[in-house]
Amino acid sequence: MPMIQTTSEQRCFGGTQGFYSHESRECGGTMRFAVFVPPAAAQGRVPVVYCLAGLTCTHETFTIKAGAQRVAAELGIALVMPDTSPRDTGYEGATGDWEVGEGAGFYVDATEVPWADRFRMYSYVANELPALIAGNFPVDPLRQGILGHSMGGHGALGIALKNPDRYRSVSAFSPIVAPAQVPWGEKAFGRYLGKDRAHWAGYDATELLARGTFPGTILIDQGGADAFIDNQLKPELFETACLRTGQALDLRMHRGYDHSYYFIQTFVEDHLRHHAAALA
Numbered sequence: 580m581p582m583i584q585t586t587s588e589q590r591c592f593g594g595t596q597g598f599y600s601h602e603s604r605e606c607g608g609t610m611r612f613a614v615f616v617p618p619a620a621a622q623g624r625v626p627v628v629y630c631l632a633g634l635t636c637t638h639e640t641f642t643i644k645a646g647a648q649r650v651a652a653e654l655g656i657a658l659v660m661p662d663t664s665p666r667d668t669g670y671e672g673a674t675g676d677w678e679v680g681e682g683a684g685f686y687v688d689a690t691e692v693p694w695a696d697r698f699r700m701y702s703y704v705a706n707e708l709p710a711l712i713a714g715n716f717p718v719d720p721l722r723q724g725i726l727g728h729s730m731g732g733h734g735a736l737g738i739a740l741k742n743p744d745r746y747r748s749v750s751a752f753s754p755i756v757a758p759a760q761v762p763w764g765e766k767a768f769g770r771y772l773g774k775d776r777a778h779w780a781g782y783d784a785t786e787l788l789a790r791g792t793f794p795g796t797i798l799i800d801q802g803g804a805d806a807f808i809d810n811q812l813k814p815e816l817f818e819t820a821c822l823r824t825g826q827a828l829d830l831r832m833h834r835g836y837d838h839s840y841y842f843i844q845t846f847v848e849d850h851l852r853h854h855a856a857a858l859a
């Protein structure tokens with residue numbers, strides 16, 4: 580079993596909040612991640628929810644800002660927070676632009692130079708990390724859920740739709756639901772995946788719905804005062820695709836809420852309960 584290094588562990592709501600690192604095969608270097616293990620894990624393996632953060636974020640962002648541990652402890656759910664990209668790559672253009680490169684991995688397996696060697700966040704989050712977590716933490720890999728925010732919401736929806744046999748639940752906060760149709764996604768997919776838009780479709784939640792639906796209701800919360808809603812998020816595109824394909828969707832619009840972690844803090848309990856119901 581691959582080794583992990585413990586950076587720190589703190590007692591939290593009767594469980595443990597830890598920060599770790601390991602040498603990643605997919606990302607070609609050291610990757611950092613955080614795990615919350617609830618008190619119920621003392622009695623046996625617990626369900627696990629992967630929490631994917633957005634642009635500019637690290638493994639610390641959701642961990643520190645979402646306020647998810649109290650309810651995860653109550654529900655007996657482990658949380659895993661990966662970083663959003665490989666780090667210290669030295670690639671030209673990998674730093675200095677918050678929309679692409681380090682901190683902006685977009686949960687795809689890049690095919691273009693120079694990104695292809697290390698920017699493999701799809702395979703990292705969907706395959707490598709769950710195996711690492713199952714081998715080192717008291718989680719039940721047959722009871723997995725996934726959620727995310729913004730770029731991480733795109734990641735969660737896409738990974739769940741591509742692997743409906745491996746995730747029992749999925750939810751998102753203010754997700755980029757149609758990356759192939761908005762500036763953030765067009766920029767990142769163009770750099771990582773090249774010009775062939777047919778390839779992009781394999782990572783676009785709205786397009787993936789045409790290939791197959793998720794066997795459960797998808798929960799999405801979206802702030803009505805989110806500055807990115809009209810040009811980057813476009814929840815209506817996913818809503819229309821769900822109606823067309825018969826995908827069960829609970830899209831909740833919240834007047835006055837923006838794109839921040841204050842919005843996530845407000846509704847994270849509902850998301851964890853959504854996952855707990857499916858992972859029981």
Ligand SMILES: N[C@@H](CCC(=O)N[C@@H](CSC=O)C(=O)NCC(=O)O)C(=O)O
Binds near residue numbers: 634644729
């Ligand atoms: N630096 C940008 C704002 C970046 C931003 O808003 N990032 C969001 C995710 S956006 C989509 O993936 C985020 O979660 N930030 C972390 C936080 O703590 O809020 C700018 O200057 O506008």
